[in-house]
Amino acid sequence: MKSELANAPHRRLNILTGEWILVSPHRTKRPWQGKTESFEKREKINYDSECFLCPTNARMNGEPNPDYKNTLVFKNDFGALLNDTPLFDYTDGLLHAEGESGICKVICFSPNHSLTIPDMEVNAIIKVVEAWQNEFTELGNLKHINYVQIFENKGAIMGCSNPHPHGQIWAQHSIPTEIEKKTIAQKNFYKKESTSLLSKYIDQELSIGTRIISENKSFVTLVPFWAVWPYEAMIVPKRKMANIASLNTTEREDFAQQLKTLTQKYDALFNCSFPYSSGIHQAPTSGDNYEEWHWHMSFYPPLLRSATVKKFMVGYEMFAMAQRDITPEMAAEKLKSL
Ligand SMILES: [Zn+2]
Numbered sequence: 001m002k003s004e005l006a007n008a009p010h011r012r013l014n015i016l017t018g019e020w021i022l023v024s025p026h027r028t029k030r031p032w033q034g035k036t037e038s039f040e041k042r043e044k045i046n047y048d049s050e051c052f053l054c055p056t057n058a059r060m061n062g063e064p065n066p067d068y069k070n071t072l073v074f075k076n077d078f079g080a081l082l083n084d085t086p087l088f089d090y091t092d093g094l095l096h097a098e099g100e101s102g103i104c105k106v107i108c109f110s111p112n113h114s115l116t117i118p119d120m121e122v123n124a125i126i127k128v129v130e131a132w133q134n135e136f137t138e139l140g141n142l143k144h145i146n147y148v149q150i151f152e153n154k155g156a157i158m159g160c161s162n163p164h165p166h167g168q169i170w171a172q173h174s175i176p177t178e179i180e181k182k183t184i185a186q187k188n189f190y191k192k193e194s195t196s197l198l199s200k201y202i203d204q205e206l207s208i209g210t211r212i213i214s215e216n217k218s219f220v221t222l223v224p225f226w227a228v229w230p231y232e233a234m235i236v237p238k239r240k241m242a243n244i245a246s247l248n249t250t251e252r253e254d255f256a257q258q259l260k261t262l263t264q265k266y267d268a269l270f271n272c273s274f275p276y277s278s279g280i281h282q283a284p285t286s287g288d289n290y291e292e293w294h295w296h297m298s299f300y301p302p303l304l305r306s307a308t309v310k311k312f313m314v315g316y317e318m319f320a321m322a323q324r325d326i327t328p329e330m331a332a333e334k335l336k337s338l
Helices: 025-029 122-140 177-193 196-209 251-268 328-337
Strands: 010-013 020-022 071-074 091-094 096-100 103-107 145-154 166-172 211-214 219-222 233-237 276-281 294-300 303-306 322-324
Touching: 025 251, 091 122, 103 122, 103 251, 122 145, 122 166, 122 251, 145 251, 145 322, 177 196, 177 276, 196 211, 211 328, 233 251, 294 303
Parallel strands: 020 322
Antiparallel strands: 010 020, 071 103, 091 096, 103 166, 145 166, 145 276, 211 219, 219 233, 233 294, 276 294
């Protein structure tokens, strides 16, 4: 690798979105006098009678949860999208709006109130992946649903209000901005090279090796060259698949194993239950041809140098572009070593 990439300020291109990020490796030695987050170590309990997500407890709408043994999926009664919204169009001069309809669901990963993904058995994580596959297929098949976003906000620092391990699934009529950007980049590449952008990218990363965190037969986990968050990571299937519904039994297990490995490394990094937002980007479900799409899962963790020091996206980042100090190579080396 060019030594400038490890020492000199430079910007890197995100080939999936077309956006740039500023990298300032020379700043990693500057002293920190800024804000530290308070970090509370929670005692681990299997069941909390006050929790809306624990088995047999009443949810916010009063309905009782079943005594579930693996995962539980239910519709969020206070979701950001409503299924029966009219798809209206509003244009008045320069003002434009569209009605948006959709469905928001919650998925509990485990009946155990304190069991997060890194602490779950691979077999239990496979059940989570199966639930994601089922929801993707079922929601994606609905006529008015054109995109399904699966994601998790983990930790109070990420705005997660309930410690019970759970994620969300938002399915909607329109195709979100991030997905549109990634569709354009992948389509352009596929037309020219007849192979997926991410197939070629992971081949290159595997031959270089410096940003690889872990790998098995079907998946590779790496810090992308263009990572924005200090310990951002991406899990990519080696086989080009437009969506997670195409995972076979072996791939499902390999995916679950990589999920466990990465999140265990995260917990070990600062010796805390590591917070992050994670999400799966996959092809829209509009019925159009998306053969260029290569699904992947991204992790955006906010922590910078300890369990209590958070990276802020403020100032220059709000007004100009994303910026980081430690290089993606430094982050990958650290995560790999854990
Ligand atoms: Zn609970």
